[in-house]
Amino acid sequence: MLSANSLRVVRSSRAVLHPNRLLTNRLSVTCSGHWMSTSLHKKDTWHSNFNVTTVRTEKGLFYSTNYIPSLRNYTANQVKLNCWNCSQLFDKKPTFFCMSCKVVQPPEEGTSFFQIMDCDCTFTLDTQKLQKRYLQLQRSLHPDNFSQKSAKEQEYSESQSALVNKAYKTLLKPLSRGLYMLELQGMQLEEGTDSGADSHFLMELMEINEALDEAQTPEEANKIGQDTKGKLAELTEQIDAALRKGELQAAKALLGQMKYYANIDEKVKEKLSEFM
Amino acid sequence: MAGTVAKKCLSPLAFLTRRLSAPEFITQCCYHKKVVDHYENPRNVGSLDKNSKKVGTGLVGAPACGDVMKLQIEVDDEGKIVDARFKTFGCGSAIASSSLATEWVKGKSVDEALMIKNTDIAKELSLPPVKLHCSMLAEDAIKAALADYRLKQHDDQQEAARASI
Numbered sequence: 001m002l003s004a005n006s007l008r009v010v011r012s013s014r015a016v017l018h019p020n021r022l023l024t025n026r027l028s029v030t031c032s033g034h035w036m037s038t039s040l041h042k043k044d045t046w047h048s049n050f051n052v053t054t055v056r057t058e059k060g061l062f063y064s065t066n067y068i069p070s071l072r073n074y075t076a077n078q079v080k081l082n083c084w085n086c087s088q089l090f091d092k093k094p095t096f097f098c099m100s101c102k103v104v105q106p107p108e109e110g111t112s113f114f115q116i117m118d119c120d121c122t123f124t125l126d127t128q129k130l131q132k133r134y135l136q137l138q139r140s141l142h143p144d145n146f147s148q149k150s151a152k153e154q155e156y157s158e159s160q161s162a163l164v165n166k167a168y169k170t171l172l173k174p175l176s177r178g179l180y181m182l183e184l185q186g187m188q189l190e191e192g193t194d195s196g197a198d199s200h201f202l203m204e205l206m207e208i209n210e211a212l213d214e215a216q217t218p219e220e221a222n223k224i225g226q227d228t229k230g231k232l233a234e235l236t237e238q239i240d241a242a243l244r245k246g247e248l249q250a251a252k253a254l255l256g257q258m259k260y261y262a263n264i265d266e267k268v269k270e271k272l273s274e275f276m
Numbered sequence: 277m278a279g280t281v282a283k284k285c286l287s288p289l290a291f292l293t294r295r296l297s298a299p300e301f302i303t304q305c306c307y308h309k310k311v312v313d314h315y316e317n318p319r320n321v322g323s324l325d326k327n328s329k330k331v332g333t334g335l336v337g338a339p340a341c342g343d344v345m346k347l348q349i350e351v352d353d354e355g356k357i358v359d360a361r362f363k364t365f366g367c368g369s370a371i372a373s374s375s376l377a378t379e380w381v382k383g384k385s386v387d388e389a390l391m392i393k394n395t396d397i398a399k400e401l402s403l404p405p406v407k408l409h410c411s412m413l414a415e416d417a418i419k420a421a422l423a424d425y426r427l428k429q430h431d432d433q434q435e436a437a438r439a440s441i
Contacts, residue, residue: 189340191409193416202335205344209365256339263342263365 081108084152096141096160104146106156112184113167123178123240125171134168174236175262178243178255187248189256197256205260212267218275225268231261307368308402314372319379322361324348329432332425334417338409343370347417349381349389351425357381357389362417369407373397373414381418386425392418 082089083098083105090099094111097104114121117133141164146157170176182188208224215221235258242251307315324331326348334347343366350359360378364371376397381389394411397403403411 190338191340192338192412193336194339197337197339199335202337202344205337206335206346206363206365209344210363259339259342260337260344267365 096137104141104149104153104156104160107159107163113170113180116164116167117171119171121181121184123174123181123236123243125177127172130168130171134164137164174232174239175255175258178239178251178258181243182248182252182255185248187252189252189259194256201257205264208264209267212264212271215271218272221268221271221275225265225272228261228264228268232258232265235261310401311368311372311403314375314401315368318371318375320361320375320382321363323363324350324359324361329428330425332421332423332428334420334422334424336413336417336420338366338370338413340409341366341370343367343410343413345370345374345413345417347374347377347414347421349418349421349425351386355386357384357386367407367410369401369403369410370413372401373403373410374417376400377414377418386422389418390422 080089080091081093081095083101083103085103086098086101088098088100094108094116095105112121116137117130119125119130119133138161141157141160143154143157143161146154149157170180179189208228212221212224215224235254239251239254239258242248242254306312323346324333326333328350330350330352332349332351335345337344343364345362345364345366347362348360349357352358360381362374362378364374377392380392380397384392392415394408394415397411397414398408401411
C-alpha cells in the first residue's frame with residue numbers, strides 16, 4: 001500500500017479543507033520559564049492570513065508563518081495540538097480526553113477511521129476487536145455521560161460519538177471498508193455507467209436478479225443467498241490481495257462487483273422476509 | 277410498500293398536518309409522483325428475443341449504486357422502433373428512467389432515438405440531483421441497445437454480401 005506518505009498528504013489536505021478549524025484555538029505558544037504563554041483562542045486573530053507563531057520543539061524554537069500552504073507540511077505529525085481547557089499538549093492522536101484535566105476534546109481533523117478505532121489500515125480486520133473498541137469508546141464518549149457538563153463539552157461529546165458511530169459502521173462491512181480505503185487514496189467508484197463492465201458479468205447479474213424475483217419458495221431464495229454469500233467471500237479475498245499489493249485499480253473493479261452482489265444479498269433478505 | 281408511502285405523501289390531509297416550515301422537507305421525503313407512477317404501473321416490463329436480428333439489447337450497470345438495467349428494442353424493416361422492453365434492478369428512479377425510455381423510443385426511428393438525452397428524462401421525472409445518474413444510465417442503455425442492433429444489421433449485411441458472391 002502507498003501508505004505513510006500519501007496518507008499523510010491526503011490527511012493534511014483534508015485538514016486544509018477546513019482552514020478555520022485547522023488553525024484552531026488550540027495552537028499555542030509553548031512556554032518555558034521566561035516566556036508568556038498565549039493561546040490564540042479568539043477567532044478574530046485569524047483575520048489576516050499571516051500570523052507568526054513561535055513553536056517550541058525538542059530541537060529548540062522555530063518560527064513558522066502559519067498561512068495555510070506552509071502549515072500543510074507541518075500538520076500531520078509535527079504540529080501538536082493541545083487541550084482547549086488547560087492547554088496541555090497531546091502526545092498521541094487521536095486524543096479523546098485530555099490527560100491532565102480529563103476534559104473531552106473535539107474531533108481532530110484528518111484522523112482516519114482506522115486511527116479512531118485503533119486498527120491497522122488493512123482490509124482484513126478483526127471485527128471482534130473493532131466491536132470491543134467501539135463499545136469502549138462509546139461508554140466514555142456517549143452524550144448521555146455529559147448531561148451535567150458544560151454546553152461545549154456536550155457539543156464535543158456529540159460530535160465525537162457521531163464520528164465513532166460513522167467509523168464503526170464504515171469499517172464493519174468489507175464493502176464500505178474497502179471503499180473507504182480507496183477514498184483515503186483519493187479514488188472513488190464512478191457515479192455513472194461502468195463502461196468497462198463485462199457484458200457476460202452483467203448478464204449473469206441479470207439472471208440472478210430475475211431468478212430471485214421469480215423465486216416461489218424460501219428454499220429457492222436461500223439457495224441464491226448462499227451462492228451470493230460465496231461470491232462475496234471470494235471477492236473479499238481477492239480485494240484483500242489486491243489492496244495488499246497496492247493494486248488500486250484492480251481493487252476498485254472488484255469493489256464495484258462486490259456492490260452488485262451486496263445489493264442481491266439485500267434483496268434476498270427482503271424476499272425471505274416476504275415469505276414469512 | 278412504495279404504494280402506501282406514495283398515498284401517505286400525496287393525501288391532502290397528510291399535506292396539511294405536516295409542518296410546512298422547511299420546503300425542502302417535502303420534496304426530500306417523497307419520490308416525485310411520476311416516478312411513483314412508473315414504479316406502480318410499469319410499462320413495457322419484459323424481454324424480447326435477443327437472438328432475433330431485429331432486436332437490439334442494451335445491458336448496462338452502475339457500480340456506485342449497484343443498479344443493473346436491460347433495455348431491448350425491436351426495429352422493423354423501415355428502421356422504426358416498433359417495440360421496446362426493459363428490466364431494471366435498482367432504485368425507483370432507475371426503474372422509472374428506463375420505463376420512460378422504453379415509452380419514448382417507441383415509434384421513433386433509430387436515429388431519432390439516439391437523440392434522447394438523459395437531461396430530458398431527468399426533467400420529465402423531476403429527478404433530484406442525487407438521482408441524475410439514473411437517467412444517464414437509461415440514456416446509456418438506449419445507446420447500447422441501438423449499437424447492438426446496428427452491429428447485428430451490419431453483420432447481416434456482410435453475410436448477405438458474402439452469400440451473393
